[in-house]
Amino acid sequence: MNQKADKSFDERLSGRLSPTVGGSTYVRPQEMDWKPSQFEGVEIKVLYEDKEAGEMTCLLRWQPGTTLPMHRHADLEQSYVLAGSFSDHDGIAHAGEYVWRKKDSLHETHSAEGCIILAIYRKPNIFRNSAGFDPATRKQIKTQRAPVTKQEK
Numbered sequence: 001m002n003q004k005a006d007k008s009f010d011e012r013l014s015g016r017l018s019p020t021v022g023g024s025t026y027v028r029p030q031e032m033d034w035k036p037s038q039f040e041g042v043e044i045k046v047l048y049e050d051k052e053a054g055e056m057t058c059l060l061r062w063q064p065g066t067t068l069p070m071h072r073h074a075d076l077e078q079s080y081v082l083a084g085s086f087s088d089h090d091g092i093a094h095a096g097e098y099v100w101r102k103k104d105s106l107h108e109t110h111s112a113e114g115c116i117i118l119a120i121y122r123k124p125n126i127f128r129n130s131a132g133f134d135p136a137t138r139k140q141i142k143t144q145r146a147p148v149t150k151q152e153k
Contacts, residue, residue, distance in 0.1 A: 034061055041066035054123040062086060064114040070106060075122035077101045084115030 027047050034043035041063040048057040054074070062084070078100045079086075085094045088107040093099045095115075101107070 029059055039066075039068060042068065054121070056119075056121045056124070058119055058121075060115075060117050060119050062111040062115045062117075064112065066111050066114070068109045069127060070108045071125040071127045072106050073101050073103060074124065074126055075103050077122070077125070078120040080118040082116045082118060084111060084113050086111040086115045086117065 025048075029045050029047060032045045034045060037044045037060070043061045045059040045061075046056060047059065049055065059082075078098070079093065080098045081093045081095050083095050085092055086109055087093070088109045090107070091099075
């Protein structure tokens with residue numbers, strides 16, 4: 001057996017085990033209020049967030065006709081559609097469907113009928129003409145110039 005396999009075996013659980021008290025966090029989204037996001041027509045309920053790591057799991061409620069502007073995914077993004085539908089240049093996801101997006105992919109998303117999605121982010125998205133998001137004002141921090149993306153020359 002090699003050293004790597006030995007280490008893997010040594011890390012397995014063994015002996016008498018007890019659950020970690022307080023190791024689970026239960027969230028009741030139905031008891032949370034929808035909050036405005038930095039984008040008009042999109043509201044949010046944050047279910048989990050680790051700001052230092054950039055991770056977030058949230059519910060997003062899009063009003064009919066809402067478009068999220070062009071943005072880049074700094075890491076994998078996952079979306080499960082709970083109600084309605086939303087789309088981009090690659091297709092449309094309806095209620096009960098799931099879509100994930102590759103790191104560094106660019107797109108603009110739209111919801112013609114409105115939707116509610118469960119979104120899981122490993123890192124925040126990067127938007128054109130934005131230097132980030134100011135939580136105090138709940139608005140994007142605008143840049144003086146449009147950033148250059150990989151697709152622009």
